[in-house]
Amino acid sequence: MHPLLGVEEGIKEIWAHKFRSMLTMSGVILGVGSLMAMFALTEGIAAGSRAFMNQVGGIExxxxxxxxxxxxxxxxxxxxxxxxxxxxxxxxxxxxxxxxxxxxxxxxxxxxxxxxxxxxxxxxxxxxxxxxxxxxxxxxxxxxxxxxxxxxxxxxxxxxxxxxxxxxxxxxxxxxxxxxxxxxxxxxxxxxxxLTDSAKRQKALGITKEQEERRKARGNFKKGRTYDPxxxxxxxxxxxxxxxxxxxxxxxxxxxxxxxxxxxxxxxxxxxxxxxxxxxxxxxxxxxxxxxxxxxxxxxxxxREDWFEGIERSIRATRFSGGLIAGIGLLVGGLGITNIMLASITERIREIGIRRAIGARRGDIFTQILIEALVLALLGGIIGIGVGYGLVQVLVWAAPSENAPIVTSISIFISLGFALLVGIIAGLYPAYKASLLSPIQALRYE
Structure with a gap:
């Protein structure tokens, strides 16, 4: 069976059951979005910490x-x-x-x-x-x-x-x-x-100047003092x-x-x-x-070695905890894909029987169901990337931090890779079950 045919069938199946497919992908969307947001936040912390260390003299x-x-x-x-x-x-x-x-x-x-x-x-x-x-x-x-x-x-x-x-x-x-x-x-x-990253953004947006003007308008001509690292x-x-x-x-x-x-x-x-x-x-x-x-x-x-190592340990711990939370979301999404694929097989038993009867092999059925699961996971991952990017922008707008989140191409590929991995694992059992169906019994199924 040609892989592109499996992709086409998978898209048709998703389109035929749009609402059900969206609910199925929701777990993957949330998991990938959380994973990408976590990568962006920790990458921002890491970049900010390294920039700060460089400004205060560096590890040398x-x-x-x-x-x-x-x-x-x-x-x-x-x-x-x-x-x-x-x-x-x-x-x-x-x-x-x-x-x-x-x-x-x-x-x-x-x-x-x-x-x-x-x-x-x-x-x-x-x-x-x-x-x-x-x-x-x-x-x-x-x-x-x-x-x-x-x-x-x-x-x-x-x-x-x-x-x-x-x-x-x-x-x-x-x-x-x-x-x-x-x-x-x-x-x-x-x-x-x-200046810190947050202070630079506030200065670029004119927030600092507006604060000074409001202070003077209140009759307070003494310059304010905030903590400066x-x-x-x-x-x-x-x-x-x-x-x-x-x-x-x-x-x-x-x-x-x-x-x-x-x-x-x-x-x-x-x-x-x-x-x-x-x-x-x-x-x-x-x-x-x-x-x-x-x-x-x-x-x-x-x-600065101990300081630098402490920062790296903190970042690794944050990535682990954030990855664990995102992993739970992906697990839920994977279970949803497995469940929907099993339901899809039940609805398409006669279709599978006809395909087997006209020459389709067990491997062809296995590949088709697995590709359909991958298509579901991949679409969920792509939407999740968009959700994660939007979440990062909302966080930056709502609560500017000292270290602005950074979205990298590596984090996008890793997030999509986890989505595909979930799709493969979630589709294995339904694909295996579908490939074991007997053509005669499938054709008799009402």
Whole structure:
């Protein structure tokens, strides 16, 4: 029997019993739609998480932090100088597996312009901070080696600070002067504004602007503040590391005695050149730092591996639970197809007998019934794809999330593949039962 003939017969049978066929396909439609929506949601979460990780430095970013010394070294812990700028210099000289190294010093304070004042994330940085933290410059430039050597009073501001100090949040105040803890600094650069997917969509649709206009219409001229996962970039005030040491870290008072400039740094951030040599790079840094810290293991490494693996585990768990729910829907759809095919066979016993009598083989009958079941499942799957896509769009419109769902061609093919698999399994028993019918008994059936 030619497969196309089976497809034609299957379509005729569906058309002859439209309402019954639609009810039969409903389980497959819901199952495939749920499966596709689940794939889109998890793909959106995965893409959003990877994009966020990339914006905050990527998996190659490693931060060297303080760590409690082991119990067997507690008595000699004071031998270590702690995390200092000398550690960064040693890594630059000897750590061949690192792409870039940046030393950072945090300091609290106030940022002032005219009558406007705000609280920045004030950090002293080196030029390599542009690479290690993956900053993007919208206007102007970043901190340079000349700024370090001459201890220039220059600052690079995040977009969130511009919005606080200027009435126009899109202002470009390159060359203007602001006060950091009462000290004058010249703005030389502005970082790109970092937004979540949801915030980008709201800004593109003008929702954020409408909210600001409604707030002003109510007489509230104070700018609203919502949680910003990129606050540490959008509210950053970055100055040369040497300027930070000279202006704000020039003294280090211990037990009432000024020890001079504080050699400690807040953190050392590195970027590993090749992720395939990640563990080797960590071991290389550990050996260099142990030498610098006189054998005292008072440091550790904050990596993104555990974070990334946690995200992947969460996504796998979501896919499993969503797939289980969609699988139940497909199972119900498969049972419906089996039931309707058995009913169809009962109605067509004489037709099957006639076909057998004029030469149709058992295999031909088996193939025809199986193809009809596949046609039912395939049509249900195609409609389910449309339902799933529509469901995703409704979710995006009704409740914009941080990670917009993404419909991929792979998810469509997988969903259709499951629909066809359900059709094959559901059609096996009815096809087998129909192929066993005796031509004589079938012709006698009333």
């Amino acid at each position: 970013r490693v931060e060297i932090r303080d760590s409690p010394v082991p119990p067997n070294q507690e008595d000699i812990a004071e031998l270590s100088p702690g995390r200092t700028y000398a550690d960064a210099q040693a890594l630059r000289r000897s750590a061949s597996l690192l792409e870039s190294i940046s030393t950072e010093i945090d300091y609290g304070g106030k940022l002032t312009r005219l009558n406007f004042q705000t609280n920045p994330r004030l950090v002293g940085v080196e030029p390599d901070n542009l690479v290690t933290d993956k900053h993007e410059i919208e206007y102007g430039r970043f901190i340079t080696e000349m700024d370090l050597s001459e201890r220039n009073r220059v600052v690079v501001l995040g977009r969130g600070l511009i919005a606080d100090l200027w009435e126009d949040e899109n202002a470009v105040p390159i060359g203007e002067t602001v006060l950091l803890n009462g000290q004058s600094f010249t703005i030389v650069g502005i970082l790109t504004q970092y 990129f606050w540490y970039k959008n509210r950053a005030a970055l100055i040369p590391l040497t300027t930070m040491q000279n202006l704000f870290k020039a003294s280090n008072v211990v037990n009432g005695v000024d020890q001079g400039p504080d050699p400690k740094v807040s953190r050392i951030v590195v970027r590993i050149a090749d992720v395939n040599q990640f563990n080797a790079a960590i071991d290389q840094m550990r050996n260099i730092l142990l030498l610098m810290h006189r054998g005292i293991h008072d440091f550790g490494f904050d990596t």
